[in-house]
Amino acid sequence: MTHPEIDARAFRNVLGQFCTGITVITTFDDADAPVGFACQSFAALSLDPPLILFCPTKTSRSWAAIEQSGRFCVNVLAEEQRELCARFGSREPDKFAGAPWHTSPLTLPVLDDALATIECTVDSVVDGGDHYIVIGRVQALTESTTTGRPLLFYRGQYTAIEPDKTTPAPWRADLDHFLTTTTLDTWL
Numbered sequence: 001m002t003h004p005e006i007d008a009r010a011f012r013n014v015l016g017q018f019c020t021g022i023t024v025i026t027t028f029d030d031a032d033a034p035v036g037f038a039c040q041s042f043a044a045l046s047l048d049p050p051l052i053l054f055c056p057t058k059t060s061r062s063w064a065a066i067e068q069s070g071r072f073c074v075n076v077l078a079e080e081q082r083e084l085c086a087r088f089g090s091r092e093p094d095k096f097a098g099a100p101w102h103t104s105p106l107t108l109p110v111l112d113d114a115l116a117t118i119e120c121t122v123d124s125v126v127d128g129g130d131h132y133i134v135i136g137r138v139q140a141l142t143e144s145t146t147t148g149r150p151l152l153f154y155r156g157q158y159t160a161i162e163p164d165k166t167t168p169a170p171w172r173a174d175l176d177h178f179l180t181t182t183t184l185d186t187w188l
């Protein structure tokens with residue numbers, strides 16, 4: 001099989017057409033300091049058992065701490081958390097300075113204003129080129145009680161959904177089936 005040369009700029013531009021939400025993935029390091037990084041490569045993976053995945057670059061210091069602790073929290077960012085996202089997307093030593101956070105009952109650092117939090121243990125790690133694919137087993141879930149909107153990332157920039165899209169869509173039998181049933185022809 002041949003591997004055609006893929007231009008890095010074209011790769012980024014084309015993949016940037018895929019709009020995602022943004023998370024900050026956190027843990028405590030071995031000195032009990034909170035650490036974390038901005039991560040768009042997050043996805044739901046399996047309902048039974050409950051699994052999610054994210055992809056850290058192999059040089060991420062946050063990943064090194066997560067690998068050590070074996071646990072992490074996925075914080076789903078709200079539209080107002082752009083600045084916070086920029087800080088967690090940098091290599092600043094103390095990214096939590098000025099970021100309101102608390103320790104969860106499962107002893108993980110949680111960002112106070114996240115739209116949702118998903119606490120996990122590391123289930124398995126797969127090689128993914130210059131990244132790893134980390135599969136996490138979900139241990140606890142929380143959802144914000146406010147009707148905040150998610151922060152989005154599209155074509156290398158932050159963006160958001162339309163203001164009127166704050167309430168969940170009305171219940172639909174076809175989608176409910178899609179989101180809660182595992183069959184050979186549905187992915188979740």
Ligand SMILES: Cc1cc2nc3c(=O)[nH]c(=O)nc-3n(C[C@H](O)[C@H](O)[C@H](O)COP(=O)(O)O)c2cc1C
Pocket residue numbers: 022036037038039040041042055056057059060061062063085086088089090091153
């Ligand atoms: C919007 C956004 C999305 C990002 N998504 C990822 C990602 O999916 N995987 C990754 O390894 N880094 C991602 N990064 C870059 C990391 O957040 C950044 O390299 C990280 O802060 C490295 O710091 P660390 O060494 O402290 O972990 C993203 C950055 C931003 C701003």
